[in-house]
Amino acid sequence: MGVRRLDRNGGESLWKQLQADLVRRVRSGEFDAAFPGELALVEEYAVSRHTVRQALGQLRTDGLIVAERGRQPRVAAVPEIRQPMGALYSLFSSVEESGLPQRSAVRVLDVRADGVIAARLNLEESIPLLYLERLRYAGDEPLALDRVWLPAAIAEPLLEADFTHTSLYNELAERTGINLDHGREDIRAVNPTAAERALLHCPSDAAVFAITRQGTAQNRSVEWRHTVVRGDRFALSAEFSANTGYRLTPAPNTTALTQAW
Template sequence: MTHDSDGKASMTERKLNRGGGRPLWKQLQEELVRRLRAGEFDDVFPGELALVEDYQVSRHTVRQALSQLRADGLIVAERGRQPRVATAPEIRQPMGALYSLFSSVEASGLNQHSVVRALDLRADGVIASRLGLEASIPLVYLERVRFAGDEPLALDRVWLPAAVAESLLEADFSHTSLYAELAARTGLRLDHGREDIRAVNPTSAERALLHCPAGAAVFSINRLAHAQGRPLEWRHTVVRGDRFALAAEFSAHQGYRLTPATGSSLA
């Protein structure tokens, strides 16, 4: 049972699955994220005792769930004060350099990891032509969902010529940088490139993978990067627009100036 703004009892019941083997705190955390994304807490976030009553769980269970929400930057909970919804965590990326999504996420204070959806050899005539290769040339393909905290941030797809990058098939990309692995295994480092960035509506599959809020747009980023005078990487990344921003600097004297990214050799 919960209470409305006038203090009157309502019959809303909130239940967790106590027989499925999944920790109650994790179920509660996921339920609170769902309600937060739906806008239920825009006015006020419930306190610990209210959550204990609503979900019929222990205070320890509630505190574990709230601790994860704090770690993910979704709520702010100061000692002695009721939790409140935080401004959505934003990963800010300077433009104009070969940047690191890996480094940008960790610089924001959120832990990053990836779920690898594909890592294999394949042929793709369209991508091969973008890399200046014959259509039948085998390519190393890596597809990952990139996480910032406990929430997805980006869907990342990368193609590289197998002739130089086949050793990457042995790498574990769940928590490592592609460019760091490329340098360690092949000695190659990207030295320049071009990106095209557009704001688009995600497909239904992308929206589901990235847990995009209803109506939120994404950044669609295509990158062609070179090393030692030849194209080496074609990358397509879809990034949640509510969690990611691009930044550049300008002044009256210098005009528009793109800002190099710190640690820009890793991605």
């Protein structure tokens, strides 16, 4: 293979030229089978190892490659599911829209007391709560571990529901007449616990999205939820333009909440 030419007389630095050419080759699928190591790129482009490392560092920052210490870089996997921000409740609608079947394995469904969660729901610490824990699948692989607490006084009819292929909000509306109309979510990228990594089949180098949600109906807190979503299978997106700036994709309407989760 001959040396690939970079413009050594122009104004753009060599590492930026190298980065741009590697991006082009990544997007063309040239490196799907294997990404070249540092020494191979040094030889192919006739540049220093420092130049190669600068270019690879930017590719890592941009999420195009994954590189661990002592291992050859590889092209980052493309997320199977992309979700607009501001409409996170439609996560599993997005799963089905991606062409993947979705189902849930119910791990726990019971009534219990949890003083910390009760306080978050603005309830007395001793108030019984319905607790539902599900492992959510997209295709044959786990996508998310979902835990949710609701006041048992309103949610107890959900103990009879089959949550293997239905949303919590559908069941809540049909069995109790309650429709969530407002909520708040906080999203962080974190490393999963060892137990979460095992349940979700997370690769050793993959982080997760930790999502906490408080849902309300007519100004009353009725849901506290903590969901861990695999970062290697899921991505968030938002829209921006020169005219409107950065904006979250809005939820289409409140009735869509009943199709969620």
